[in-house]
Amino acid sequence: MLILSVIPDPEIPAVNISEMGMLRDVLITDKGYEIIITPTYSGCPAMGMIEMDIKATLESSGVNPVTVKLVQHPAWTTDWMSDEAKEKLSKYGIAPPLHSSCKAGEFLHNVIECPRCKSKNTVQLSRFGSTACKSLYKCENCKEPFEYFKCH
Amino acid sequence: MTKEQQALYKYTLSLGDNALIQSYRLSEWCSHAPILEEDLALTNFALDMTGRAQMLLTYAAQVDGNGKTDDDLAYRRKERDFYNHLIMELPNGDFAFTMARLLLTSAYEFYFFTELKHSDDKTLAGIAAKTVKEVKYHMAHATDWVLRLGDGTTESHNRIQDAVNELWQYTGELFETNSADALLRDKNIAVDLLSVKDEWKNYVSKVLSEATLSKPTDGYMHSGSNNGMHTEYLGHILSEMQYLQRAYPEATW
Numbered sequence: 001m002l003i004l005s006v007i008p009d010p011e012i013p014a015v016n017i018s019e020m021g022m023l024r025d026v027l028i029t030d031k032g033y034e035i036i037i038t039p040t041y042s043g044c045p046a047m048g049m050i051e052m053d054i055k056a057t058l059e060s061s062g063v064n065p066v067t068v069k070l071v072q073h074p075a076w077t078t079d080w081m082s083d084e085a086k087e088k089l090s091k092y093g094i095a096p097p098l099h100s101s102c103k104a105g106e107f108l109h110n111v112i113e114c115p116r117c118k119s120k121n122t123v124q125l126s127r128f129g130s131t132a133c134k135s136l137y138k139c140e141n142c143k144e145p146f147e148y149f150k151c152h
Numbered sequence: 153m154t155k156e157q158q159a160l161y162k163y164t165l166s167l168g169d170n171a172l173i174q175s176y177r178l179s180e181w182c183s184h185a186p187i188l189e190e191d192l193a194l195t196n197f198a199l200d201m202t203g204r205a206q207m208l209l210t211y212a213a214q215v216d217g218n219g220k221t222d223d224d225l226a227y228r229r230k231e232r233d234f235y236n237h238l239i240m241e242l243p244n245g246d247f248a249f250t251m252a253r254l255l256l257t258s259a260y261e262f263y264f265f266t267e268l269k270h271s272d273d274k275t276l277a278g279i280a281a282k283t284v285k286e287v288k289y290h291m292a293h294a295t296d297w298v299l300r301l302g303d304g305t306t307e308s309h310n311r312i313q314d315a316v317n318e319l320w321q322y323t324g325e326l327f328e329t330n331s332a333d334a335l336l337r338d339k340n341i342a343v344d345l346l347s348v349k350d351e352w353k354n355y356v357s358k359v360l361s362e363a364t365l366s367k368p369t370d371g372y373m374h375s376g377s378n379n380g381m382h383t384e385y386l387g388h389i390l391s392e393m394q395y396l397q398r399a400y401p402e403a404t405w
């Protein structure tokens with residue numbers, strides 16, 4: 001687990017796969033090491049990359065043979081992201097997901113805090129962004145555009 | 153394969169095909185949407201659906217147990233072996249037609265997968281849980297557009313009303329059941345479509361009335377996908393989508 005914690009998320013290198021909650025378990029069996037991961041978004045193209053990174057990282061540390069297994073149940077949620085990961089996202093310039101809004105069903109109209117100047121005076125520019133997990137916002141205070149990691 | 157496995161294979165395949173073909177249609181909007189934000193939205197949805205198709209077809213192949221992959225199922229199956237609903241394969245038409253279809257299909261998927269989350273098949277339940285999270289964005293987006301177009305100008309109102317009228321005859325098929333469904337329902341694997349139908353109807357009726365649109369009356373309903381009978385459009389989709397694997401079998405990156 002510790003060795004795997006250095007693998008960054010290919011789309012957001014500021015956080016690693018363990019903090020993101022994608023890395024679920026490591027099983028040691030007769031046949032070797034089985035790494036259990038859960039995909040974040042269905043169409044996330046980073047999953048293939050993560051699988052390759054896991055194998056390469058472990059094999060270079062002398063851990064083999066390694067198989068990576070994708071498990072769909074239970075489904076990944078932004079609630080699995082650690083507070084540390086959210087802090088890192090914010091420093092990286094991406095507003096972290098608001099937990100409670102997912103449950104309230106008001107997932108489209110949130111007050112999102114600007115990760116740069118912390119102002120709450122922000123507007124949504126586009127509901128969908130450069131990757132499946134983000135939408136685009138603009139801060140009316142510091143005038144900087146920023147991305148928001150959507151609740152999932 | 154046991155009867156139950158066969159039923160599960162077809163059930164999973166049809167869910168996968170719905171996602172795959174719908175994704176194909178939405179992808180056709182890439183670089184053609186009216187505004188950039190819309191281009192992002194439609195292609196984001198298409199990506200969600202491709203991901204869902206991949207998970208479902210991978211699982212279908214696993215149930216089948218013949219060593220096939222998700223790619224084999226997507227690229228090497230014939231038209232008559234596809235089980236997506238007819239509404240998914242209809243051409244995009246204008247933007248209003250695409251949004252009207254997205255409202256009808258995403259609302260269907262939202263209620264369907266909300267039920268499927270409780271399936272005793274844990275893989276389907278996991279995929280369903282993921283899908284619900286994504287589909288609620290699709291549904292909210294389509295709802296906004298149907299309201300905006302319906303309650304907009306005379307031109308936009310007429311176009312979205314025409315689209316709803318045209319699409320309505322393809323909605324009956326969404327709630328058809330077959331003997332395989334019944335078998336899976338007994339095992340608490342498949343969804344009870346009757347309750348999905350009520351929720352779907354309530355939601356769609358509410359949006360249409362708020363958008364000042366009239367809900368068409370249930371008349372003749374098209375059907376056939378359950379037996380692999382499709383409109384002429386699916387063949388054209390497959391001839392493009394499967395071209396590479398047909399022309400150069402075994403080609404890889």
